[in-house]
Amino acid sequence: MKSLEETDALLKEANLKLTPTRRRILKVFRKYPFALSYNDINDSVKEKLDKVTIYRTLKTFEEKGIIHQVLDTSSQVKYALCNSSCSKHEHQDAHIHFKCTSCHQTYCIEDREIPSVPLPKGFTEVHSSMLVEGICKDCNELALL
Amino acid sequence: MKSLEETDALLKEANLKLTPTRRRILKVFRKYPFALSYNDINDSVKEKLDKVTIYRTLKTFEEKGIIHQVLDTSSQVKYALCNSSCSKHEHQDAHIHFKCTSCHQTYCIEDREIPSVPLPKGFTEVHSSMLVEGICKDCNELALL
DNA sequence: TTATATTTGCAACTTAGTTGCATTTAATAA
DNA sequence: TTATTAAATGCAACTAAGTTGCAAATATAA
Numbered sequence: 001m002k003s004l005e006e007t008d009a010l011l012k013e014a015n016l017k018l019t020p021t022r023r024r025i026l027k028v029f030r031k032y033p034f035a036l037s038y039n040d041i042n043d044s045v046k047e048k049l050d051k052v053t054i055y056r057t058l059k060t061f062e063e064k065g066i067i068h069q070v071l072d073t074s075s076q077v078k079y080a081l082c083n084s085s086c087s088k089h090e091h092q093d094a095h096i097h098f099k100c101t102s103c104h105q106t107y108c109i110e111d112r113e114i115p116s117v118p119l120p121k122g123f124t125e126v127h128s129s130m131l132v133e134g135i136c137k138d139c140n141e142l143a144l145l
Numbered sequence: 146m147k148s149l150e151e152t153d154a155l156l157k158e159a160n161l162k163l164t165p166t167r168r169r170i171l172k173v174f175r176k177y178p179f180a181l182s183y184n185d186i187n188d189s190v191k192e193k194l195d196k197v198t199i200y201r202t203l204k205t206f207e208e209k210g211i212i213h214q215v216l217d218t219s220s221q222v223k224y225a226l227c228n229s230s231c232s233k234h235e236h237q238d239a240h241i242h243f244k245c246t247s248c249h250q251t252y253c254i255e256d257r258e259i260p261s262v263p264l265p266k267g268f269t270e271v272h273s274s275m276l277v278e279g280i281c282k283d284c285n286e287l288a289l290l
Numbered sequence: 291t292t293a294t295a296t297t298t299g300c301a302a303c304t305t306a307g308t309t310g311c312a313t314t315t316a317a318t319a320a
Numbered sequence: 321t322t323a324t325t326a327a328a329t330g331c332a333a334c335t336a337a338g339t340t341g342c343a344a345a346t347a348t349a350a
Contacts, residue, residue, distance in 0.1 A: 017316050019328065038306075050330045055307060057328095071216060071276060075338085076306065096262060101271060109268075115260040117241060117275070122282030123254075126246060130262070130275045131216060137267030162296065162347050183337075195299045200338060202297095220307085221337065 006030075014064035021049055025057050026066070034105035035070040035078035035097070070097050071129045072106050080108050094128070100136035107136060151175075159209035166194055170202050171211070179250035180215040180223035180242070215242050216274045217251050225253050239273070245281035252281065 007026045011018050028044045029036060036044075041054055058079055061067045067079040080097075096109040114130045135143075152171045156163050173189045174181060181189075186199055203224055206212045212224040225242075241254040259275045280288075 017327065019316070021329075051306095052308080052331080053329055060328095069218075071218065073214075073216065098264065098268060109265060112262055112264070114275075115262060117257055117260060117277070119243065119257070119277065119279075120254065120282070122285055123243060124280045124285060125277050126279040128275065128277045130259075130273065132262070132264065132270050132273045134264075134269045134271040137265070140267055140269060164297065164347070166298075196337095197300080197339080198298055205297095 010066055014061075014066055016060065016064060020047075021053055022057060022061075024049070025054065025061075029067065029079075029081045034107045035072065035080040037074070037076035037078045039076060040078075070106055070108070071131050072097070072099060073131070073133070074104070078106055080106075083110060096130045096132055098136065099131055099133045100139055101133055102135055102139040105136065106131075155211055159206075159211055161205065161209060165192075166198055167202060167206075169194070170199065170206075174212065174224075174226045179252045180217065180225040182219065182221035182223045184221060185223075215251055215253070216276050217242070217244060218276070218278070219249070223251055225251075228255060241275045241277055243281065244276055244278045245284055246278055247280055247284040250281065251276075 007023055007030065008018055010026065011022055016022060024045050024047070025041055028041050031044070032040075038051075038054055038058065041058075042049070042051070058067065062069065062079065065082055068082050070078045070080050072078045094114055096112045096114060097106055098109050099106045109132075114128045116125070116128065119125060152168055152175065153163055155171065156167055161167060169190050169192070170186055173186050176189070177185075183196075183199055183203070186203075187194070187196070203212065207214065207224065210227055213227050215223045215225050217223045239259055241257045241259060242251055243254050244251045254277075259273045261270070261273065264270060
């Protein structure tokens with residue numbers, strides 16, 4: 001039995017058909033280390049895909065726990081690849097997101113948990129998200145040249 | 146010298162003309178304890194205002210430090226009244242926002258500072274925002290009845 | 291009370307995302 | 321290997337959120 005590429009394995013596990021469109025979109029996510037919007041994806045796939053197809057693929061991937069929405073200050077929704085602890089049933093994206101105000105990319109800081117904060121009486125927490133804005137590593141290094 | 150209403154004082158301080166539109170929109174913000182979107186405001190003012198006027202007023206108020214944008218999971222931008230430490234020059238909204246998943250309102254938790262988290266090497270922080278999702282006081286109390 | 295810069299309203303536009311439906315295709319079964 | 325079928329794709333048309341340019345109205349200062 002030949003081993004499937006990682007990308008295909010992800011689709012298989014999610015019970016999704018292995019279509020060229022899905023492989024292409026997943027490949028784009030694997031290529032970039034930051035969260036992607038519809039526009040990012042549309043610009044990155046060589047063979048032009050229909051707008052509706054891209055939006056529907058993103059929704060499907062999200063439902064199946066392959067990607068998660070990233071809270072961001074831009075006007076477009078951005079998604080990032082989930083790590084293995086995400087499931088179809090529950091997204092485990094309790095990590096910090098970092099938005100660079102210079103290059104406008106949003107990174108998942110996977111190894112930083114969101115600190116929990118005490119809430120006023122009567123409020124109960126279900127989920128937290130945290131967005132840190134600043135300058136990313138690449139932009140900081142560029143500034144030193 | 147007659148004392149101005151608080152609402153007028155806010156506009157005066159911001160060097161904005163005291164127009165009926167601005168007074169109406171500010172009044173709506175003072176009425177509700179949670180963040181408001183264009184739609185919330187449009188639905189709350191009795192005398193119908195032009196869409197463009199509302200959007201432009203929100204932008205002006207934001208620039209003058211009267212309101213601040215609130216990070217939210219909804220598809221519309223929401224704004225909340227700034228407290229006195231905001232200025233025209235810099236928004237001091239370093240407090241937590243709480244979004245109720247039941248009533249969908251977003252509250253500013255003014256007295257809770259956002260904890261700072263260590264970032265990976267090379268990343269520098271400028272500003273953080275934190276959104277806690279859960280059930281608000283009112284909705285929790287309703288559930289007990 | 292008039293002059294002027296600001297504010298408002300209208301129309302038309304842009305951008306982000308969705309819905310319905312007909313066609314195509316991946317995966318299963320024969 | 322081919323036939324079957326449920327799922328996936330593409331097209332057209334639509335909605336929702338927000339913007340731009342310009343002309344008319346108005347708050348304030350002289």
